[in-house]
Amino acid sequence: MGNPTGFINVGRALPTERDPSERLIDWLEVYEEIPLADVEQQASRCMDCGVPFCQSAKSEFAPVVAGCPVNNIIPEWNDLIYRGRWKDAIDLLHKTNNFPEFTGRVCPAPCEGACVLGINADPVAIKLHEKEIIDHAFKEGWVVAQPPSARTGKNVAVIGSGPAGLAAAAQLNKAGHMVTVYERADRIGGLLMYGIPNMKLQKELVQRRVDILAEEGIVFVTNTEVGKDISAAQLESDFDSVVLCVGATVPRDLPVEGRELKGVHFAMDFLKANTKSLLDSEHKDGQYINAQGKNVVVIGGGDTGTDCIGTSLRHQCQNAIQLEIMPCPPGQRSAENPWPEWPKRLLVDYGQKEAIAVQGQDPRQYLVMTKKIESDDQGNVKAVHTVHITWQRNDKGQMFPQEVAGSEKVIPADIVLIAMGFMGPEGGLIEQFGLEQDNRSNIAAEYDKFATSKPGVFAAGDGRRGQSLIVWAIDEGRRCAREVDTYLMGSSYLP
Numbered sequence: 001m002g003n004p005t006g007f008i009n010v011g012r013a014l015p016t017e018r019d020p021s022e023r024l025i026d027w028l029e030v031y032e033e034i035p036l037a038d039v040e041q042q043a044s045r046c047m048d049c050g051v052p053f054c055q056s057a058k059s060e061f062a063p064v065v066a067g068c069p070v071n072n073i074i075p076e077w078n079d080l081i082y083r084g085r086w087k088d089a090i091d092l093l094h095k096t097n098n099f100p101e102f103t104g105r106v107c108p109a110p111c112e113g114a115c116v117l118g119i120n121a122d123p124v125a126i127k128l129h130e131k132e133i134i135d136h137a138f139k140e141g142w143v144v145a146q147p148p149s150a151r152t153g154k155n156v157a158v159i160g161s162g163p164a165g166l167a168a169a170a171q172l173n174k175a176g177h178m179v180t181v182y183e184r185a186d187r188i189g190g191l192l193m194y195g196i197p198n199m200k201l202q203k204e205l206v207q208r209r210v211d212i213l214a215e216e217g218i219v220f221v222t223n224t225e226v227g228k229d230i231s232a233a234q235l236e237s238d239f240d241s242v243v244l245c246v247g248a249t250v251p252r253d254l255p256v257e258g259r260e261l262k263g264v265h266f267a268m269d270f271l272k273a274n275t276k277s278l279l280d281s282e283h284k285d286g287q288y289i290n291a292q293g294k295n296v297v298v299i300g301g302g303d304t305g306t307d308c309i310g311t312s313l314r315h316q317c318q319n320a321i322q323l324e325i326m327p328c329p330p331g332q333r334s335a336e337n338p339w340p341e342w343p344k345r346l347l348v349d350y351g352q353k354e355a356i357a358v359q360g361q362d363p364r365q366y367l368v369m370t371k372k373i374e375s376d377d378q379g380n381v382k383a384v385h386t387v388h389i390t391w392q393r394n395d396k397g398q399m400f401p402q403e404v405a406g407s408e409k410v411i412p413a414d415i416v417l418i419a420m421g422f423m424g425p426e427g428g429l430i431e432q433f434g435l436e437q438d439n440r441s442n443i444a445a446e447y448d449k450f451a452t453s454k455p456g457v458f459a460a461g462d463g464r465r466g467q468s469l470i471v472w473a474i475d476e477g478r479r480c481a482r483e484v485d486t487y488l489m490g491s492s493y494l495p
């Protein structure tokens with residue numbers, strides 16, 4: 001702890017956001033650069049706590065897991081930053097996180113929610129520090145391919161190239177196994193590539209890491225869907241072990257009248273096509289759902305919905321609205337949501353800020369239920385019919401929505417985007433492997449063991465735990481790699 005009074009004398013400061021008028025005409029990241037000297041000042045706010053809650057996502061500490069899921073060694077690298085020892089900081093950060101350039105940008109930072117300083121002041125800017133350590137390391141040329149010095153002669157197939165698959169592949173390759181990653185999309189990265197929009201995570205950063213992994217010896221096979229283009233049985237016979245990192249890609253649907261109309265899409269179809277067209281041709285190929293001049297209604301108030309708002313505004317939509325069936329969260333933590341839990345409070349994210357700048361108000365409307373989607377005479381969506389609700393409890397204690405009489409509304413819509421979350425992994429491949437599923441349809445495999453019901457077949461990431469976060473996918477991929485290594489070799493040196 002270099003500066004014992006940093007937490008008193010230095011206020012929390014983050015990089016400036018580019019003005020919406022500037023950022024809405026491109027697809028580049030939202031934040032400006034911040035001088036390294038300012039980051040070193042920020043790092044001096046860390047108190048080097050005896051019990052650093054920031055770094056330990058342990059369920060023993062709270063009713064819900066709080067702190068960093070990959071157990072980043074946060075106080076140590078805060079101190080290294082403060083002392084200007086950036087090279088040591090990246091070496092330490094890479095010990096626990098294979099891809100800090102992703103989490104440093106898009107993690108919601110449960111570490112900051114659990115930071116001890118956050119009890120009565122603004123938490124340490126941990127996420128910023130993570131991003132600056134890795135960005136500086138890339139600038140300095142410190143992040144280079146490090147192929148393993150020896151090979152074990154074992155080979156592993158990883159299905160799915162999202163953060164879980166990439167983390168598992170990276171760790172298994174480090175242990176000396178030959179790793180082949182199968183991906184059905186045309187680009188590697190899973191939701192890092194084709195879910196999270198470019199302005200949150202620029203795709204050259206994903207590709208830069210994939211290139212390093214390829215240089216380290218990992219084989220990437222794109223445009224190949226396991227279960228269709230190559231069978232589960234083939235993989236089982238060709239490889240010593242198989243790891244399923246297939247994500248939770250089945251979207252929750254909205255079973256209302258008019259769901260089938262032209263102009264009603266799942267959010268992921270909108271977001272994926274947008275990024276693919278952007279990367280393929282800077283949108284010149286027109287192979288995306290264009291919201292230009294359209295009234296867009298996004299159903300779902302979460303992060304995916306926000307990404308739809310930000311994307312629609314960049315298309316120069318006429319208007320964008322985001323409907324949420326749950327109540328608006330409080331401005332601050334409530335008494336039922338104490339530190340070090342993740343604070344459930346109203347945040348105004350980049351997409352909402354942009355909508356406020358363009359449309360004059362937050363696009364979110366709370367406690368709104370969609371009743372039906374109205375058609376024009378050509379089968380195109382024309383409007384969304386909604387009603388306000390309140391949440392009530394029935395005599396079994398279960399919550400149910402009760403409509404507020406007279407609160408019906410008709411919202412004009414040319415595009416409706418369904419962003420209501422995900423139900424779990426797709427079934428076909430799981431059946432082909434003959435794997436058991438849990439009661440939420442995820443692949444059944446215990447956390448920290450990751451072994452499925454079939455010997456030699458493992459599962460990690462959203463396909464095992466349900467739709468979650470990148471940092472949890474990285475954590476699962478890493479831990480799963482250790483279990484696969486133990487299965488293949490009898491023991492493992494992997495963390």
Ligand SMILES: Cc1cc2nc3c(=O)[nH]c(=O)nc-3n(C[C@H](O)[C@H](O)[C@H](O)COP(=O)(O)OP(=O)(O)OC[C@H]3O[C@@H](n4cnc5c(N)ncnc54)[C@H](O)[C@@H]3O)c2cc1C
Pocket residue numbers: 106107108159160161162163164165182183184185189190191192195196197200224225226227245246247248249271303304307429460461462463467468469470471473
């Ligand atoms: C729009 C959106 C925005 C998000 N934003 C954030 C964010 O800001 N921060 C955050 O922490 N989390 C965010 N998330 C959640 C996060 O992206 C996921 O939790 C994470 O990507 C899960 O990683 P994964 O590796 O388990 O699966 P995925 O990233 O879903 O990857 C699974 C991969 O498996 C491939 N696949 C599936 N079946 C097969 C098959 N049979 N053969 C070959 N390949 C197959 C898929 O094509 C996909 O590429 C977001 C999610 C969405 C949808």
Ligand code: SF4
Pocket residue numbers: 045046047048049052053054055074075078114115116117124126
């Ligand atoms: S909890 Fe906050 S103040 Fe304490 S060590 Fe972690 S980052 Fe530093």
